[in-house]
Amino acid sequence: MESKSVKAILFDLDNTLIDTRGAGGVAIQKTSELLKTKLGLDDTTICSICDKFKRKLLQECFDSSSGQSLDEVRVRHWEESIIETVGSCSSPSLADECYYVWKNSRLEVLCLSPEVRTLLKQLRSRYKLLLLTNGETQTQREKVESVACEEFFDAIVIGGEHAEQKPCLSIFTLCFNMLEVKAQDCVMVGDSLDTDIQGGFNAGVQATVWIKNEDSAMLDGSVTPDYIIPTVLDLPDVLAQLS
Structure with missing residues (x-):
C-alpha cells in the first residue's frame, strides 16, 4: 500500500x-410514508411530490445573504412540491415535517x-x-x-x-x-x-x-x-x- x-x-x-445516493433513497422513502399517512394519496401522486422536491434540490442555488436559512429554503421546496402536485398544502406544518424527516433520515443512514x-x-x-x-x-x-x-x-x-x-x-x-x-x-x-x-x-x-x-x-x-x-x-x- x-x-x-x-x-x-x-x-x-x-x-x-x-453512500449519499443510497441514503437519499432511504430518506425519500421515509418521507413518502409520512406523506401517504398525512394525505392519503396514491403512490403515483406521492412519487410526483418527491420527484419535484428532488428536482428543486438539484437546481438549488442557495444564497446565505437572502435572509433565509438553508433549512427554510428546503422546507419551501417541500411546500411548493406539494402545492404544485395536489393544489394546496393542507397543513402549515406538513412541509416542515417532510423536510426534517427527509433530512434526519438521510443523516441517520450516512x-x-x-x-x-x-x-x-x-x-x-x-x-x-x-x-x-x-x-x-x-x-x-x-x-x-x-x-x-x-x-x-x-x-x-x-x-x-x-x-x-x-x-x-x-x-x-x-x-x-x-x-x-x-x-x-x-x-x-x-x-x-x-x-x-x-x-x-x-x-x-x-x-x-x-x-x-x-x-x-x-x-x-x-x-x-x-x-x-x-x-x-x-x-x-x-x-x-x-x-
Missing part, C-alpha cells in the same frame, strides 16, 4: 467514501463503513489525507459530523466555504498549501468526472482515480481518469502501481 512518490491523497466525500474506516486509518499512517467536498456549507458540515470522519484527515475543505469549488484550480491550490505538498505529490479520488477528475487534471495531480458506480458512465468529452475502480476499497491496488 505504501508509495514513495505519493505523499498525499485528496478524497471526495459523497458517493466516494459514503456512515463510513467499517471497511472504509480501516482503509483510511491505514492510509493515514503513510500519507497525508484531505477531504475535499463540494456543496453548501451547512449540508456538508452536517454530513461530516454525522459520519464522524474528522479523525481520519489532516484537513477538511468544504467547497461552499470558498470562492470557488471543484474543479477550479484555486481550491486545489488551497489544499496543496494546507498539506504543504506539491500537486504532483497528490492523488485525487472521487466519483465525479466533472468535478473530481477534471479538477485533479486541471491542478496537475500525479494521478486521478475515478470511483465508477453502477449507474455512472463515461461521457463524450469527459476527461479520462488515470485509474478506474468500482469502490474506494480498491485504492491500495492503485497506490501499489504508483509506487
